[in-house]
Amino acid sequence: MSPEPSTEAHTFPARRNDKPDWAKTTRELRHEAAGTRPQRRIWPWGIVAVLALALVGVVSVPASAPPAATANAPVEVDTAILLHPLDVTTVQPQTLGQALPVSGTLRPHLQVEIASRTAGTVEEVGVRLGDRVSHGDLLLQIESDSLEAQLRQQQASLAASRAQSLLAETQAQRSEQLADRGISAAANLETSRSNLEVQAANLEMQRAAVAAAEIALRDTRVLAPFDGIIAARKAEPGQTVASGAVLFELADLSSMLATMNVPVARSVPLKPGQNVRLTVQGLPGRDFAGRIEGIAPVASEGSRNSAVTVRVDNPDHILRGGMFVSGEIEMDSIPDAIAIPRDSLREDAGGPHVLKIADGRLVRQQVATGAAMSGGDLIAIVSGLEASDRIVSGRLAELREGMDVRIEEPG
Known part of the structure; x- marks a missing residue:
């Protein structure tokens, strides 16, 4: 059997202390007088420290470490702004026509007042x-009984x-014949001739x-003077009208x-016959040609x-007097010109x-x-x-100089 551990405090032989007495502590002096070393107790903190070191060793050594190259590889992110093809314009030469904007109000080319003549x-x-x-065509009939009677009377x-x-x-004629024979006086002939002239005048x-x-x-009878x-x-009907009254x-x-x-x-450069393209308020989606x-x-x-008069054909009578029209007078054309949508043009202090x-x-x-244009x-x-330059054609306010962009593929 193994001996039971002793519960008595262990003592150690005294160790020589060469300090002078005035430098020694009270405890050192007391132990020196007793001839023994101070007791050393084994604290549980030492056990805790050993366990902690062992745990750190286990954690610091992982079961399988990933390759260093994979852990440090950069991730690529696409930061380019995606543009729709409709927001991009490819500049191409084209024939452009200059235009002079105009506006006005329509009226019939012929409009008259028809008045009574009687x-x-x-x-x-x-x-x-x-x-x-x-x-x-007969438009109006005025009573004509009295006028018909007057006409018969005059007839x-x-x-x-x-x-x-x-x-x-x-x-x-008889007076001339008698005058030729010398039967009638010349005065009678003159009277006959004068009477003939009076009757002819009457x-x-x-x-x-x-x-x-x-x-x-x-x-x-009031008749239409033209088609209209x-x-x-x-x-x-029944109204009495005066001569000259508008009917x-x-x-x-x-x-x-x-x-x-x-x-x-x-x-100054305008000439009769120049073409004018017009749109009419109240008739959306329709264009009209004028000159x-x-x-x-x-x-x-x-x-x-200066007042410029423009004529617009209206065969189906869809246009009415008083309609507001706006449009452009076609001026000289410019061949092989570079033009861009107005919305793509930007303005700033520069x-x-x-x-x-x-x-x-x-x-x-x-x-x-x-x-x-x-x-x-x-x-x-x-x-x-x-030609062939590509520009942003829309007013995309968020776009700025220096941004990376990518055009969306169709499909």
Whole structure:
């Protein structure tokens, strides 16, 4: 059997202490007097320290360490901005037309007031507002009984005058025969001839009276002077109208006119017959072709604008008077010109510029601009761009110079 461990405190032989007495502590002096060394107790902290060192050793040596190359390899991230193909324009030479913007209000090329030529009571109105009529159609009838009676009276008077004229002519012939034989005096011959002239004049006068009566009777029938549409009706059956009273307004809508004001300095190159492209408010999606019909040689009073009249064909009568139109007068064309969408042009303190795509990066490209082109969506570039250059065509405010970009592949 192994001996039981002793519970007594272990003592050690005294070790020599060469310190002088004045430098020794009270404890050292007491132990020196007793002839023993101080007891040393074994604390549990030593055991804890040993276990900790063992644990650190286990943790510091992993079961399998990954290769150093894999742990340190950089991860590539694509930071380029993706652009839709519609936001990119490839510059190409093209033939461009300069245009002069204009606007105005349409009116029928022919619109007249139809007035009564005679006084009387309206018997019948044959048309309504908006009716389409042809030349010679009856629009209104005025009572004509009295005028018909007057015409018959004048016709009867004409018959009487014709008979008197024949009698005077016969008497003049007899007087000449008698005068030739010496039977009748010369004075009688002169009287017969004078009477013949009077009767001839009366006959002509009566013929004129009959014609006037026929005209008065005809004027009771108000007829359309040309093909058109009734734009206003101002008379009703039973209404008494005076001579000269306006009865209708008739408009010919087969073509329309628009008077447009153009700066007098820009009216110099304009010529009759030049083409004008127009859009009409209220008819979206439709374009109309017009042509210059007249140009005022002087500016309007109180302004520096010249009036330019534009005619627009309107075969289907879809255009109406009073519609607002805007458009462009086609000016000279520019062949092989460089133009870009107006939205792609940017402005800042440095002047006009575009964002050009070069080697996958946005580059600020200064440009010099020219005149606005037809349609107003394009603007000419005098310098700064060449054919095949690619630029950002939309107003993408978040794009800046120096950004990396990539164009989305179609599909």
